Amino acid sequence: MANxxxxxxxxxxxxxxxxxxxxxxxxxxxxxxxxAIFLLGSSVLWLLLGTVFALIASFKMHSPNFLGDYxxxxxxxxxxxxxxxxxxGWSVNASFAxxxxxxxxxxxxxxxxxxxxxxxxxxxxxxxxxxxxxILLGDSTSIxxxxxxxxxxxxxxxxxxxxxxxxxxxxxxxxxxxxYVSQWYILAALFWFPWLYSVAQIMMIFSPARGTVxxxxxxxxxxxxxxxxxxxxxxxxxxxxxxxVLGKPIHSYYLSVLGFWSLAIFYNWAGVHHLIGGPVxxxxxxxxxxxxxMMVVPVVVTAINHHMTMVGSFGALKTSPTLxxxxxxxxxxxxxxxxxxxxxxxxxNEVTHFTHYTVGHSHLGMYxxxxxxxxxxxxxxxxxILLKEWPSAPLISVHFWTTAVGVIFYxxxxxxxxxxxxxxxxxxxxxxxxxxxxxxxxxxxxxxAGVLMTVGHIAFAVNFTWMLAKxxxxxxxxxxxxxxxxxxxxxxxAR
Amino acid sequence: MSQQPPENxxxxxxxxxxxxxxxxxxxxxxxxxxxxxxxxxxxxLFLLGFISTMIFICSIYLxxxxxxxxxxxxxxxxxxxxxxxxxxxxxxxxxxxxAMGKKLYNTCATCHQPNGQGLPGVYxxxxxxxxxxxxxxxxxxxxxxGLNGPIEVKGNTYNGAMPAFxxxxxxxNDEKIAAVLTYIRQEWGNAAExxxxxxxxxxxxxxxxxxxxTAEELAAFE
Numbered sequence: 093m094a095n096x097x098x099x100x101x102x103x104x105x106x107x108x109x110x111x112x113x114x115x116x117x118x119x120x121x122x123x124x125x126x127x128a129i130f131l132l133g134s135s136v137l138w139l140l141l142g143t144v145f146a147l148i149a150s151f152k153m154h155s156p157n158f159l160g161d162y163x164x165x166x167x168x169x170x171x172x173x174x175x176x177x178x179x180x181g182w183s184v185n186a187s188f189a190x191x192x193x194x195x196x197x198x199x200x201x202x203x204x205x206x207x208x209x210x211x212x213x214x215x216x217x218x219x220x221x222x223x224x225x226x227i228l229l230g231d232s233t234s235i236x237x238x239x240x241x242x243x244x245x246x247x248x249x250x251x252x253x254x255x256x257x258x259x260x261x262x263x264x265x266x267x268x269x270x271x272y273v274s275q276w277y278i279l280a281a282l283f284w285f286p287w288l289y290s291v292a293q294i295m296m297i298f299s300p301a302r303g304t305v306x307x308x309x310x311x312x313x314x315x316x317x318x319x320x321x322x323x324x325x326x327x328x329x330x331x332x333x334x335x336x337v338l339g340k341p342i343h344s345y346y347l348s349v350l351g352f353w354s355l356a357i358f359y360n361w362a363g364v365h366h367l368i369g370g371p372v373x374x375x376x377x378x379x380x381x382x383x384x385x386m387m388v389v390p391v392v393v394t395a396i397n398h399h400m401t402m403v404g405s406f407g408a409l410k411t412s413p414t415l416x417x418x419x420x421x422x423x424x425x426x427x428x429x430x431x432x433x434x435x436x437x438x439x440x441n442e443v444t445h446f447t448h449y450t451v452g453h454s455h456l457g458m459y460x461x462x463x464x465x466x467x468x469x470x471x472x473x474x475x476x477i478l479l480k481e482w483p484s485a486p487l488i489s490v491h492f493w494t495t496a497v498g499v500i501f502y503x504x505x506x507x508x509x510x511x512x513x514x515x516x517x518x519x520x521x522x523x524x525x526x527x528x529x530x531x532x533x534x535x536x537x538x539x540x541a542g543v544l545m546t547v548g549h550i551a552f553a554v555n556f557t558w559m560l561a562k563x564x565x566x567x568x569x570x571x572x573x574x575x576x577x578x579x580x581x582x583x584x585x586a587r
Numbered sequence: 588m589s590q591q592p593p594e595n596x597x598x599x600x601x602x603x604x605x606x607x608x609x610x611x612x613x614x615x616x617x618x619x620x621x622x623x624x625x626x627x628x629x630x631x632l633f634l635l636g637f638i639s640t641m642i643f644i645c646s647i648y649l650x651x652x653x654x655x656x657x658x659x660x661x662x663x664x665x666x667x668x669x670x671x672x673x674x675x676x677x678x679x680x681x682x683x684x685x686a687m688g689k690k691l692y693n694t695c696a697t698c699h700q701p702n703g704q705g706l707p708g709v710y711x712x713x714x715x716x717x718x719x720x721x722x723x724x725x726x727x728x729x730x731x732x733g734l735n736g737p738i739e740v741k742g743n744t745y746n747g748a749m750p751a752f753x754x755x756x757x758x759x760n761d762e763k764i765a766a767v768l769t770y771i772r773q774e775w776g777n778a779a780e781x782x783x784x785x786x787x788x789x790x791x792x793x794x795x796x797x798x799x800x801t802a803e804e805l806a807a808f809e
Contacts, residue, residue, distance in 0.1 A: 110621070118616045197622070272623060332623055339620030344628040374654035374663045381652075382645040389641055393634065400628070438652075438663065475615050568614035 118476075120196045123203040125477045127210050129560075131189035132470060134217045136556050138181025141224075143546050145174035150542050154535040164228045172239045173227050179237070179317070180220045180248070183458065186466040187325040188213065188255055191278045193473050194332055195259045198275050199266025203258070212254035219247035235296050237314035242297055249289060256282045273348040274332040277324035280356060284320035288313050304372050308364065315363030318457060323355070323425075326465045327394065330422045333472060334401050337415045338408060343400035347393050355390040358383045365436035368445065384436030391429040398422050411573045413488045417468030420496055424460035431456065443518060448531060448538075449510025452503045459545075460499045467491070467552065474556075475571070480564050482572035487555040489574060494548030502541035509534025681781065688770025691763055695771070703775040710747065711740035714775035723768075723782055724808045727790050730764055732756075733799035748799070755797045761787040 149171040151158045159165045196203050203209065223240030226232070231241035240248070259282055263275065292313035295301045301309055335342045342348065364372065364380025402419065409416050431453055435444050444450060471488065475481055482488060509531050516527040654660035679687070695713075699705050703714035713719050718740060719726060731753035737746045752759045759767075761784040768787075772779040 113622070114616045114619075117622075121616070273625065274623075335623035336620055341624040341626040343626050344630065345625040346627070346630050348625065350630070350634075371661050373658045374652060374660050374665070375649075375656045378649050378652040378654070378663065382649040385648070386641060386645050389638055392637070396631070396634075401626075476619075479615055481615075568617075571615075571618070 116200065117197060120200065120202055121193070121476045123206060124193050124196050126206050127203070127213050128189045128193055128473065128477055130210060131185045131192075131213050132474065132556075133560070134213075135182050135185035135189065135466075136553050138177050138185060138220070139549055140553055142174055142177035142182055143542075143549050145170050145177055147539070147542050147546060149174050150535070150539045154532050154539065163230070169228050169230065169232065172232050173224050175237070176220070176227060176239055177224055178458070180223065180240070181217075183322060183462060183466070185213075185217070186470065187322065188216070190329055190466060190469045190473065191282070191325055192255070192259050192262070193477070194274055194328060195278055196262050196266075198268060198272045198332070199263045200268040201262045201266030203262055204265075209255065209258045212251045212258070215247055216251035216255065219244050219251055222247070233297060235310055237317060238292055238296055238310070245293055245297070249286070249293070252286060252289070256286060272332075273342065273345075273352065274328035276348075276352050277328035277331070280352075281321050281324035281328075284316070284324070288316050288320060304367075304370070307367055307370065308372060308376070311363040311366040312360075313363070315366065316360060319355075319359035319362065322458065322462045323359070326421065326425065326462045327351075329465050329469045330398060330418055330425075333414055333418045333468060334398060334422070337412050337418075337472070338401070338405045340401065340405070343397050347397040351390045351394040351397060354386070354393065358386040358390070362387060362432075362436070365441065368436070368438060368441045381436045381438065385433050387429060388433050391426055391433075395422075395426040411575055413482075413485075413492065413572070413574060414468045414472040416492055416574070417464050417471065420492075421461050421463075421465035421468065424456060424464065428453065428457040428461050443514040444510065445514075447510040447514040447517070448506045448534065449514060452506035452510055455499065455506070456503045459495075460503065464495065464499075467495070470556075474559060478559065478564075480559060480562060481569050482555060483558045483562055484555055485572050485574060487551045488572065490551040491548045491555070494544050494551065498541045498544035498548060501544065502538055505534050505537035505541060509537075684766050684781065685770050685773060687763075688766035688768070689774075691759075691767040692770055694757075695767065703771065703777075707743070709745070711738065711743070711745045713771050714777060716740050719771055720777060720779045722808065723780070723786070724790065725805045726768060726772075727764070727782065727787055728794065728800055728805060728808070730768060731787070731791055732794070732796045734801070734805070735799045736801045738802040751799060753791060761785075761791065 148159060148165060149167060152160075152167045152170070156167075192203065192209075195201075219240075223244035226241035226244055227239055231243075232239040233241060259278065263279060292309060295309045296306060296313075300306060331342060331348070361380055361383030364376055365384045368377050368381070370377075409419060434440055435450070435453060444453075471482065512534075513527055513531050516522045516530060517524070652663040654663060654665060698710040699713050700710075703712060705712040711718075718729070718738075729749060731751065732755060733751035734749040737744055739745075750756050752764060764787045765782045765784040769781040771777065772782065
């Protein structure tokens with residue numbers, strides 16, 4: 093049997109080089125189908141579950157009696173379950189799918205032995221399920237970002253090792269001679285995460301370090317999961333989808349190199365800024381603060397690179413859902429990172445630390461940046477592996493506007509409340525209970541924002557399920573865009 | 588398949604490629620833009636200044652708040668010079684003095700050996716040596732200004748040159764000299780009183796000497 097590449101080559105001799113490439117891409121996409129669909133499907137389920145946990149936790153902050161009679165729904169468990177469901181359930185599943193798909197495409201390598209990879213993804217989700225159940229049953233380790241009980245984590249590590257190895261094997265045996273910037277980030281992240289996770293598991297849970305070293309390891313891990321796993325995967329997606337959707341090259345290779353290496357050098361140090369003022373040697377804190385502040389360099393460099401790529405094409409935001417989510421995420425990355433650097437400064441940290449401001453910051457990073465980029469990526473990837481179009485443009489529109497407005501509303505409300513709380517807590521004349529009462533109004537606003545985001549997630553889940561279920565149309569189809577824009581995407585087929 | 592004529596195979600493939608199912612497979616992929624590539628625009632010049640400024644600011648910050656890189660300093664406002672009970676050098680415990688002396692002894696160990704036994708006939712031993720254990724005035728002077736010519740140690744005569752560690756030689760300060768002497772007086776079974784930096788300072792000021800001693804000259808000090 094002739095494979096699709098040679099079939100396409102024989103179809104039209106003059107257009108053949110481009111056609112061969114596209115046929116090859118279609119082959120590669122098809123090879124990622126089973127694991128990617130499973131990862132994305134489970135990530136959407138975890139997103140919904142994590143959102144429910146989030147809403148319950150958020151309501152409990154201003155209405156403590158809400159669902160107060162159930163032991164497994166107490167704040168300490170439900171908030172932890174929220175964090176772990178959205179981090180290890182939604183975000184990691186989505187980042188696996190995006191990383192594998194991007195890696196296979198950019199390395200021009202067909203994913204082999206997908207059955208084993210599929211098994212690994214099932215085991216990852218099994219591990220997360222056991223972990224979340226363990227947290228709700230009260231078996232949390234009480235170590236932030238590592239709350240999964242010890243009986244869930246080895247499963248996660250083995251599943252991760254398999255998935256990571258698959259992406260690296262795909263890279264190794266791919267046909268591409270050029271390593272695109274997205275691949276640097278994905279490859280680095282694939283090596284960074286197991287390092288972080290195994291060291292943290294061993295030094296925190298299986299053979300705990302003593303004293304303040306434990307807290308240092310804890311925040312080294314927790315901050316680096318963001319900086320050395322989610323950030324690189326998110327940036328890899330931005331670096332791929334911006335030029336891909338716009339059909340023009342990324343602005344500057346040199347800026348990409350500078351951005352990548354400065355991130356690699358400085359991020360690893362930054363976690364200590366969670367321990368400012370704690371019983372940690374002051375030079376370690378100062379090194380962490382200096383590194384956090386140096387993070388302005390990769391952020392500004394990357395922002396320039398992305399912005400200069402976008403310049404002249406902002407009109408495309410009106411039509412392309414992928415581009416709109418990705419650009420929203422990229423802008424949020426810049427804002428979240430600059431905010432993070434400022435929060436590391438001692439004088440500002442004294443105000444913002446231990447307040448809701450930090451919660452706002454983490455949602456700006458994990459939601460407005462990472463989650464929005466993943467949404468954008470999924471809107472692009474899914475039609476290519478399912479070979480169907482998104483069923484409903486209005487649902488995508490609802491998804492974008494509710495999540496975008498929701499997260500902005502969320503971050504602004506909780507940041508203002510957090511700052512007020514911080515200044516009041518530093519003022520010895522105000523009784524502590526007053527500072528707590530004064531945050532209630534902002535916490536209520538946060539819940540409203542959360543409801544808005546939930547609406548968006550439901551719209552996304554409905555569209556996703558609808559797309560999986562609907563029949564594949566015969567013949568050529570048009571992309572699902574916000575509005576008809578002939579200059580985007582359709583251009584290639586018009587040729 | 589292989590038995591069919593070539594032109595027949597060709598037409599079959601074309602029929603397959605123009606078939607609706609193949610078209611459908613490629614329709615989404617056909618319309619997408621080419622895979623991303625990289626532009627090579629040079630870096631804007633202002634970035635150089637910006638990055639240099641960031642490195643400069645962050646280095647200053649780290650140096651300013653380094654807390655002496657001391658693992659026991661937890662507060663960036665801590666200044667050893669202003670800390671309570673300061674005004675003079677930090678008091679070391681006897682164990683710290685011996686530990687410091689042990690480190691310094693590495694210099695001496697090239698001749699007197701790590702075990703303090705010296706080399707028979709060339710370098711005199713320190714372990715059990717009457718010069719080390721008995722008269723601290725002589726001992727301090729040997730180290731400060733050096734010693735030339737024959738000397739009898741534990742019944743054997745040595746004829747060599749001990750370099751000066753004071754102003755005329757290695758320029759060790761009083762603390763270092765006191766620490767290394769205390770170390771050799773308390774190691775290898777030696778058990779003499781420690782030597783204080785104040786005592787070293789006193790002798791250094793009294794003598795104000797620039798040339799090595801001889802054994803006879805030192806015998807004058809009781």
